[in-house]
Amino acid sequence: MTAGLNLHAIRAIYTYEMARTARTLLQSIVSPVLSTSLYFVVFGSAIGSRISHVGGVSYGAFIVPGLIMLGLLTQSIANASFGIYFPRFVGTIYEVLSAPVSAVEIVTAYVGAAATKSVLLGLITLATATLFVSVHVLHPVWMIAFLVLTSITFSMFGFVIGIWADSFEKLQLIPLLIVTPLTFLGGSFYSINMLPPLWRGITLFNPVVYLISGFRWSFYGISDVNVAISLGMTLVFLSACLGLVVWIFKTGYRLKT
Amino acid sequence: MSLRNATIDVRRATSQIGSVSPVISIRHLSKTYARGQTALRDVSLDIRRGEIFALLGPNGAGKTTLINIVCGIVTPSAGRVEADGHDIIRAYRAARSLIGLVPQELTIGFHESVLATVSFSRGLFGKAPDPAYVEKLLRDLSLWDRRNSQIMTLSGGMKRRVMIAKALSHEPQILFLDEPTAGVDVELRRDMWQLVRKLRAAGTTIILTTHYLEEAEEMADRVGVINKGELILLEDKKTLMRQLGKKRLTLVLGVPLAEIPARLGAHPLTLSADRRELVYAYGGNGAEANIAQLLADIAEAGVVVKDLRTDESSLEDIFVNLIRRGP
Numbered sequence: 001m002t003a004g005l006n007l008h009a010i011r012a013i014y015t016y017e018m019a020r021t022a023r024t025l026l027q028s029i030v031s032p033v034l035s036t037s038l039y040f041v042v043f044g045s046a047i048g049s050r051i052s053h054v055g056g057v058s059y060g061a062f063i064v065p066g067l068i069m070l071g072l073l074t075q076s077i078a079n080a081s082f083g084i085y086f087p088r089f090v091g092t093i094y095e096v097l098s099a100p101v102s103a104v105e106i107v108t109a110y111v112g113a114a115a116t117k118s119v120l121l122g123l124i125t126l127a128t129a130t131l132f133v134s135v136h137v138l139h140p141v142w143m144i145a146f147l148v149l150t151s152i153t154f155s156m157f158g159f160v161i162g163i164w165a166d167s168f169e170k171l172q173l174i175p176l177l178i179v180t181p182l183t184f185l186g187g188s189f190y191s192i193n194m195l196p197p198l199w200r201g202i203t204l205f206n207p208v209v210y211l212i213s214g215f216r217w218s219f220y221g222i223s224d225v226n227v228a229i230s231l232g233m234t235l236v237f238l239s240a241c242l243g244l245v246v247w248i249f250k251t252g253y254r255l256k257t
Numbered sequence: 258m259s260l261r262n263a264t265i266d267v268r269r270a271t272s273q274i275g276s277v278s279p280v281i282s283i284r285h286l287s288k289t290y291a292r293g294q295t296a297l298r299d300v301s302l303d304i305r306r307g308e309i310f311a312l313l314g315p316n317g318a319g320k321t322t323l324i325n326i327v328c329g330i331v332t333p334s335a336g337r338v339e340a341d342g343h344d345i346i347r348a349y350r351a352a353r354s355l356i357g358l359v360p361q362e363l364t365i366g367f368h369e370s371v372l373a374t375v376s377f378s379r380g381l382f383g384k385a386p387d388p389a390y391v392e393k394l395l396r397d398l399s400l401w402d403r404r405n406s407q408i409m410t411l412s413g414g415m416k417r418r419v420m421i422a423k424a425l426s427h428e429p430q431i432l433f434l435d436e437p438t439a440g441v442d443v444e445l446r447r448d449m450w451q452l453v454r455k456l457r458a459a460g461t462t463i464i465l466t467t468h469y470l471e472e473a474e475e476m477a478d479r480v481g482v483i484n485k486g487e488l489i490l491l492e493d494k495k496t497l498m499r500q501l502g503k504k505r506l507t508l509v510l511g512v513p514l515a516e517i518p519a520r521l522g523a524h525p526l527t528l529s530a531d532r533r534e535l536v537y538a539y540g541g542n543g544a545e546a547n548i549a550q551l552l553a554d555i556a557e558a559g560v561v562v563k564d565l566r567t568d569e570s571s572l573e574d575i576f577v578n579l580i581r582r583g584p
Contacts, residue, residue, distance in 0.1 A: 006350070012380025016369070023368055091364030095423070098328040098358050099381040100350040256332050257290055 009101045010109045017083050017113030028079075028117060029124060032071050036125045039067055040132040043189055054191050055222040060133035065216040066188030068125045072118050072147065073154050073183050073208070077175045080114035080158030085171050088162070088254070097256065103249030107159065114155035115148070122147050135219070142227075143218035149234050150211055154179075156241035163254050182208045187216075192224045207233055278342075279303035280431055280462045281327060286336030288322050288486075296322040298486040300336070304431075309453065309463045311477035311494075313470065313576055319486040320466040321361060324433050328358045340431060354382055357429030359420050361436040361466075367409035371400055374408060375422045382427030391426065397452070398422050414445040421452070432456060434465040438472060450476055470573035474498075482579055490579060503570040504540035506548065509533065511561030518558040524551050535560070540569075 021028045044060035051059040087093040096106060129135055137143050165171040186208030192200050203209055204225070214230025217223035223230065248255065281304035288297040296319045304310050314320050325331035327338050329349060338345045340352040366374060375391055395401040398418045403411060408419060417437070424432060434453070438446040446469075453463055453476060467473055473480055473494070480497055482490040490497070513532040524547075527536045535555075539546035555562060 006383045008380040008383050008385060012377050015380075016373075016377050019369065019373065090366070091360075091362055092366055094328075094330050094358070094360055094364060095378060095381060097330045098353060098356070100353040100383055101381065102350075252332055256330065 006099075006101050006105050009099060010105050010112075013096070013106070013109030014113045014116075017079075017110065018116065020083070021079075021113075021117050028075075029121065032075060032121055033124055033128050036067055036071060036128050037132075039063070040129065044132055054194075055220070057220050057222065058133065061135055061220075062191075062216075063189050064126070064129045064133065064135050065219050066212050067129065068122045068147075069150065069208075069212045069215050070183045070188050071125050072122045072150055073179055073211075074175060075121050076114055076118040076151050076154035077158035077161060077179060079117050080111055080155040081162035081165065081171055081175075083110050083114055084159055084162035085165055085168075089168075093255070103245070106249075107156070107245055111152060111155045111159055114158060115151040118151035118155060119147055122151070137219050138221045139218040143215070146211070146215045146218055146231075146234070149231075149238065150215070153234060153238040153241060156238065156245060160241060160244045160248065163248050166254070179208075182206050183212075187212045187224055191222075207237055210234065278306070280306040280341055281464070282337075282339045283323075283327070284337045286323070286326065286338060287334045288319075288326060288331065289334045296486050297326075297333075300483070300486070300488050302481060302488060302491065304462060304464055305479070307457065307460055307462055308478040309457055309465070309476050311473035311480045312464060312466045312483060313473055313480060314466075314483035315580055318483045320483055321435055322486075323483070324358070324435050324464070324466065328356055328433060329353055350383075354427065355430045356433065357424035357427065357431070358433045359424045359435060359437055361439065363413065363416050363420065365408055365416055365420060365423075368407060370405050370407060371395065371411070371419055371422070372404040374419065375426050378423040379426035382429075384427045390428070394422055394425055397455075399448075414441050417441055417445070417449075421449070425456075429461070431462045431464070434463065436466055436468065438467070438469060446472070470576055474573075482576060484580055497575065499540075503538060503574070504546070505568045506537040506539070506546075506551075507566050507568070508535040508537070508555070508560075508562045509564035509566075510535060511563040514560065518560065520558040521551075521554055521560075524554065 040060065040063075043063055047059075053059065054062040084093075087096065126135065161171065161174050165173075185203065186206045187203070192203045192209060192213075195203060210225055210230040210233035213224040214227050214234065217227045217230070247253070281302075283300060283302040283304075286297055286300045286302075287295070289295045300319075300323065312320050312323070322331055326333045327340070327345060329345060329352075340355050343352040343355070345352045369377070372391070372395070375395065376386065379386065379391065392401060395404055398421060400415070400418055400422060403415065408416060411419065417440075421434075421437070437453075438449055441449070450472070453465070457463055465472070465476070477494050480490070480492060480494050481488055510533050514528060514535070515532065517526055517528050517535070521535075525538055527538075528534070529536065537546075537548075537551060539548075
């Protein structure tokens, strides 16, 4: 153990979580890639053929950032929430709680592993998309930055859900009832400028709009809202999740009795 | 020994060992859970370096809560715990890195291999990979041949061994074994006893809780009895057996007696219902028996003895008697 930081522990948890991905390769990688392909078939080809261009970009290419973001959000939450919930459920969490590991190290390892998987998944989805449409990334550095930041943020959110949940039903509750609808209504498959003014105003309360908009800007230079606001909203959400995690470890909420 | 005396023994034992730098020092530890259940009440206890300490108590007595607090899994309501001088909360890194825990339940991942899970535990406790040590550990626990097996394919006994390997993976100085042999067969239990003795010989301090009192009797240097959250007895096992252990000498008579002869009236003898056995109870509270005088008096009284046998109360008898009295 190096002074101040248990790097071996971070590596152990991170490696363990990544090995879990390898064991569940079909569920972790193949399934999201397949569903992305299906989205392209349905939205890109069937429906997209009737919509020529959005903001100067072909509809098939337009939905690529939204599709990546959809997978990123759901997988980040699913990976991180399951990663911490399962040890709680089967009782193996005792080992982490009794180890000389700080809250920072635990979160870094679990969230880091979940975010890594999500980023990989995002890149695989992007690669899959290029099989269907021509995709051009205008700001690759910003694209990676949004990809990484969003993965970390929603992995942290998933970690919080994994701590909060006391049943598998609750584990699915927020992703299914809140995150997925917000993502679908957040401009994954359309520009919010296509909406009537009232709905456009309401949609701006959806935080996912800012994530998708910023991400799409990094691809095509077009956005529904100012990119600085998108970045700011991502950071605000990251800070909120971070605050929740700090509170969880400070109080031992659902971790220690 | 009365319960009051037992309580005094706890205080005396705690104060006596306070001066010999205990490896674990527990002071005024209490725990009340959020739902209002009090699991521990003002427990003070020192664990000596290198000893095997058996913590006994009925279900729900507070044994696991005590262990979980020391290991950092449960937050204490009051009191202080130090592991080798390190406060378990303020200096949790130093304290926890000294401690290994084998929990009561078989809480273990099922999909990873034996080698992977043991290596994971070692890393978690801040130790760099050491394949040679892990190999030796797995060989000692007869797990090396199954190192690449998924844990779900192992028997219950093998899984228990894996739990021990995980707890020992970071070379702890203090090992907690919470009901280590619950549900394992006799052979494995003997193997584990042997392992525990080896660990102790290597300088590891071992604290075990058990329902198998023969286990405590066989292995422990000292015994603590906890009941309803209170430590009601703390004593060296041998002293405990001497002080609380009752012995019984049964003399099988050649000729049944109508009554105990007056010459034997000075001895605490009872005549069995069938009048064929004389029973002489002695021991307990350190009382010495005068067997030689008894046998001489029996000979002088003309009582014909054709056989004799002795019985000694076990730790189990002592434990049951203590628990029956209540705190």
